Amino acid sequence: MKRIALLGSTGSIGTQTLDVIRLHPERFRITALAAGRNVDLVRKQIEEFSPEIVSVHTKEDARTLQAEYGGRIRIVWGHEGLIEIAGSSCDFLMNAVSGSMGLEPTLRAIENRVDIGIANKETLVTAGHLVMEKAKEHGVRLLPVDSEHSAIAQCLEGNSLKEVSRLILTASGGSFRDYSRSDLDGVSVEDALNHPNWSMGAKITIDSATMMNKGFEVIEAHWLFGIPYERIDVLLHKESIIHSLVEYQDTSVIAQLGLPDMRVPIQYAMTYPERLDYPAKESLNLWEIGALHFQPPDFERYRSLRLAYDAGRAGGSMGAVLNAANEQAVAMFLDGKCAFLEIETAVEEALSRHQRIEHPDLDTILRADRETREHVQTLIT
Numbered sequence: 001m002k003r004i005a006l007l008g009s010t011g012s013i014g015t016q017t018l019d020v021i022r023l024h025p026e027r028f029r030i031t032a033l034a035a036g037r038n039v040d041l042v043r044k045q046i047e048e049f050s051p052e053i054v055s056v057h058t059k060e061d062a063r064t065l066q067a068e069y070g071g072r073i074r075i076v077w078g079h080e081g082l083i084e085i086a087g088s089s090c091d092f093l094m095n096a097v098s099g100s101m102g103l104e105p106t107l108r109a110i111e112n113r114v115d116i117g118i119a120n121k122e123t124l125v126t127a128g129h130l131v132m133e134k135a136k137e138h139g140v141r142l143l144p145v146d147s148e149h150s151a152i153a154q155c156l157e158g159n160s161l162k163e164v165s166r167l168i169l170t171a172s173g174g175s176f177r178d179y180s181r182s183d184l185d186g187v188s189v190e191d192a193l194n195h196p197n198w199s200m201g202a203k204i205t206i207d208s209a210t211m212m213n214k215g216f217e218v219i220e221a222h223w224l225f226g227i228p229y230e231r232i233d234v235l236l237h238k239e240s241i242i243h244s245l246v247e248y249q250d251t252s253v254i255a256q257l258g259l260p261d262m263r264v265p266i267q268y269a270m271t272y273p274e275r276l277d278y279p280a281k282e283s284l285n286l287w288e289i290g291a292l293h294f295q296p297p298d299f300e301r302y303r304s305l306r307l308a309y310d311a312g313r314a315g316g317s318m319g320a321v322l323n324a325a326n327e328q329a330v331a332m333f334l335d336g337k338c339a340f341l342e343i344e345t346a347v348e349e350a351l352s353r354h355q356r357i358e359h360p361d362l363d364t365i366l367r368a369d370r371e372t373r374e375h376v377q378t379l380i381t
């Protein structure tokens with residue numbers, strides 16, 4: 001029985017993680033849940049999964065829940081609460097919060113020596129060097145949940161990293177894949193939230209529309225697999241059937257395919273290296289799909305993708321700035337405070353103003369994150 005702590009239990013990846021646990025009650029048990037503000041849903045999750053410890057965002061909500069559940073469950077709150085859940089007694093941590101708030105809980109779980117299902121890619125964009133160093137030091141595995149990275153990990157199974165010539169990440173193109181650059185002027189929040197292939201949280205749906213998500217995934221792949229940026233490519237593939245590919249030295253290319261359903265990579269991360277039944281969905285029928293399409297990315301059209309490659313290559317504190325600027329600008333776009341194209345302008349401006357710091361430690365990263373958010377607020381308002 002694997003004891004699971006889940007951060008972001010009320011979100012898109014969090015609720016799908018609980019779906020996987022429902023499919024295999026003999027294999028998994030929830031010991032800890034962390035949610036944000038959705039107290040109604042976390043209450044239902046407490047009733048169904050009986051965790052030992054639960055975290056919510058505000059102190060008030062924590063008090064309410066503590067009064068309801070008395071001594072049966074320990075209720076904690078805030079950022080400290082998230083970190084406490086990450087350090088709680090368990091065998092596996094699923095980190096499915098959105099944004100750089102996932103960084104410190106990831107580091108805490110590594111110290112706790114539990115394997116981590118890393119959906120929270122912002123952790124790696126912000127401080128991949130700290131996370132990978134610490135994971136190596138404590139012998140902790142970071143198991144990819146992102147469908148592309150799960151695909152790459154599967155394509156690498158049984159092969160040597162030394163023989164890899166390229167990683168190829170596929171990209172659906174997001175909500176505006178058929179728009180020209182000028183069509184993007186004045187697009188609405190509602191349009192941006194309408195992803196053609198995947199149903200996801202709001203922030204990552206906007207990141208998919210700007211292609212910053214793919215840029216983040218390039219950085220995520222760099223840290224997870226230790227491959228230099230010049231050997232990580234992006235390929236537009238609108239059907240989201242090939243989840244990613246690995247090319248080897250002999251020009252042989254291995255791909256991983258499947259219907260778009262995040263529960264498959266979530267389950268694989270939780271059971272790795274084993275595979276379990278997945279009875280919830282039909283098999284992939286390529287004859288029904290008929291044709292798959294591919295295109296190279298246009299770095300002028302998708303400027304965020306170029307910004308992410310540049311920040312990744314520059315390294316140091318640039319990843320933290322890239323992520324924080326993007327988080328702040330996306331939050332402001334979702335709040336109706338800026339236009340869609342201002343997201344990338346703000347990120348570009350934040351990166352160009354930042355004095356890059358080599359080998360930043362955690363405090364330096366957290367300061368860069370905070371200062372960048374403040375800077376972007378002044379840029380936009």
Ligand code: NDP
Pocket residue numbers: 007008009010011012013014034035036037038039056057078079082095096097098099101119120121122145146147198199200201202203204262
């Ligand atoms: P959602 O926005 O759907 O979920 C975010 C979760 O974080 C919710 O449970 C939310 O709680 C919680 N949360 C928000 N603010 C706080 C806070 N201050 N303290 C504690 N918890 C908080 O995001 P997704 O599930 O879409 O994405 C999660 C991560 O997974 C992201 O890093 C994303 O990039 C990555 N990912 C997601 C994919 C997807 O298909 N969704 C695919 C690949 C990667 P509440 O709702 O209760 O406020």
Ligand code: MG
Pocket residue numbers: 146147148217
């Ligand atoms: Mg992805």
